[in-house]
Amino acid sequence: MVWQVETHNENETKELAKKLAQKLIGGEVICLMGELGSGKTTFVQGLAEGLGVNEPIISPTFTLVREYFGRLPLFHVDAYRLNGLTVDEVQSQIGLWDYMERGGVVVIEWADLVADALPVERLDITFSHTVNGRLIQFEPHGEVYERLVSALPVKGS
């Protein structure tokens, strides 16, 4: 099942992410996909705000992973530069499992570039440009994520 919503500006995307943030308990993996400028980092900013992070979110492109501290730790990964690495290499570069075990929320931009290294249970979110804004599609994998998405103002199809 895919759930989707169209947002019409940056703020609506952030508000949606904030609603998701309120439901997180730690240990979740959120995978963001979609073309350049489609709203992935904007969504992470909303997540961070919703978790009470008091620090600006900047693109982690040069560090691979940035750690923020809010109600839960937030680990922001940009997989753009990990493209072409093996699963083992990705693991040693970003240590996804360590972050999950530490009770944090892991959010990965360009997750499709490291598809083989992702856990089976996760929330996929795909962003695309529309005439009026952005289409944001949620595809939960696993019960935990289905519950999360069912709490959001999105339409199923």
Ligand SMILES: Nc1ncnc2c1ncn2[C@@H]1O[C@H](COP(=O)(O)OP(=O)(O)OP(=O)(O)O)[C@@H](O)[C@H]1O
């Ligand atoms: N509905 C919308 N949701 C999110 N961002 C929007 C929306 N409408 C316009 N924007 C603008 O689009 C841009 C999205 O940039 P953002 O950095 O979030 O994209 P990104 O997917 O992370 O890009 P990149 O692939 O370069 O990392 C921002 O400048 C934002 O203001």
Ligand SMILES: [Mg+2]
């Ligand atoms: Mg980005």
